[in-house]
Amino acid sequence: MDAQEYATVAFNVYASRYASIAGYVLMLYDHTLTFDEEVRFIWAAPWTLPKTLFLIIRYFVPAFVVIHLCQLTGLNTFSDMVCKVWFNISACMGIITIAIGNFLALMHIWNLWERDGRLMVLTSCLFVATQIANIICLTFSLVHITESVYFNSTFSMCMLSDRHSAGIIWAPGVAFEVVIFSALFWNALSRPRYLEDDFTKILYRDGFAYILVVFVLRLMNLILSFVAPLSLIFLGIFFIWCSTTMTVTRLVLDVTRMAEKRALQMFQIELTRFEYNDEDSEL
Incomplete structure (x- = not known):
C-alpha cells in the first residue's frame, strides 16, 4: 500500500474499532442500569422459554463481543486459521442471538394483538421462513467468504480480502423487520382505543423503538457490505450486535415492569371493590 491508501485503511480500521467499543x-x-430490574423480574421468575432466551442474549453476547474486541483492537496475534474459525463461529452466534431477539419481539407483537390465533400462526410461519432464509444465506456467504478471511499483521486484526456475498446475510432480517413494523403500525391505526391504556402505550413505544433500531442498523450493515471499502465492512457489525441486545433486553424488562404495575393496580381495584361490597353488606 502507498501512504495515502495506508492512511485511508488505518482511518477505517480505527473507526471500526471505536464504533465497536462504543x-x-x-x-x-x-446492563449496569437495569441489573436490579433483571434480578427482580427475571431471576425471581420461574424458568420459562422467554426467561431462558433473555438470559442467553443478556450474557452470551457480551462474552462473544469482548473476545471480538480483543482481536479487533490488536491485543492478540492470531493465525489465518484462527481468524477463519472464529469468523464462522461468531457469524453463527450473531444470527442465533438476533433470531432470539426477533422472537422475543414477536411475542411482544402477539400480546398487542391479544394473542390472536391467526396472527400467531402467520407471524410464526414468517419467523421460521426468515430463519431458514438466514441459514441459507449465512451458509452461502460463509462458504465464499471464509477463504478471504486472514490475519493482517500490520493492524493486528482479522480482515477480509474480498467481500464476495457478505451483504446477503442481512437481507432476510431486513425483510422480516419491515413486515413486523407494518403489522405493528397497522395495529396501532386500526385499534386506537387501546392507546388510552398506559400499559399498551409502553408496548407500542418499545415495540416501535426495537423494530426501528434493528431495521436501521441492519440496513446500514446491508449497505456497508455492498458499497463500503473492505476496511470499513466491520464498522457496524458489532455495534448493531450490542445495540439490538440492549434494545431487546430493555423491551423485555419494560414490559415485565409494566405488567407487574398493571397487576398491582388491578389488585388494588379488586381490593377496593371487595371492601366497598363488604361495607355495603354490613349496612
Whole structure:
C-alpha cells in the first residue's frame, strides 16, 4: 500500500474499532442500569422459554463481543486459521442471538394483538421462513467468504480480502423487520382505543423503538457490505450486535415492569371493590 491508501485503511480500521467499543460500553452501561430490574423480574421468575432466551442474549453476547474486541483492537496475534474459525463461529452466534431477539419481539407483537390465533400462526410461519432464509444465506456467504478471511499483521486484526456475498446475510432480517413494523403500525391505526391504556402505550413505544433500531442498523450493515471499502465492512457489525441486545433486553424488562404495575393496580381495584361490597353488606 502507498501512504495515502495506508492512511485511508488505518482511518477505517480505527473507526471500526471505536464504533465497536462504543457499542460494547453502551451495552455494559445499560446492563449496569437495569441489573436490579433483571434480578427482580427475571431471576425471581420461574424458568420459562422467554426467561431462558433473555438470559442467553443478556450474557452470551457480551462474552462473544469482548473476545471480538480483543482481536479487533490488536491485543492478540492470531493465525489465518484462527481468524477463519472464529469468523464462522461468531457469524453463527450473531444470527442465533438476533433470531432470539426477533422472537422475543414477536411475542411482544402477539400480546398487542391479544394473542390472536391467526396472527400467531402467520407471524410464526414468517419467523421460521426468515430463519431458514438466514441459514441459507449465512451458509452461502460463509462458504465464499471464509477463504478471504486472514490475519493482517500490520493492524493486528482479522480482515477480509474480498467481500464476495457478505451483504446477503442481512437481507432476510431486513425483510422480516419491515413486515413486523407494518403489522405493528397497522395495529396501532386500526385499534386506537387501546392507546388510552398506559400499559399498551409502553408496548407500542418499545415495540416501535426495537423494530426501528434493528431495521436501521441492519440496513446500514446491508449497505456497508455492498458499497463500503473492505476496511470499513466491520464498522457496524458489532455495534448493531450490542445495540439490538440492549434494545431487546430493555423491551423485555419494560414490559415485565409494566405488567407487574398493571397487576398491582388491578389488585388494588379488586381490593377496593371487595371492601366497598363488604361495607355495603354490613349496612
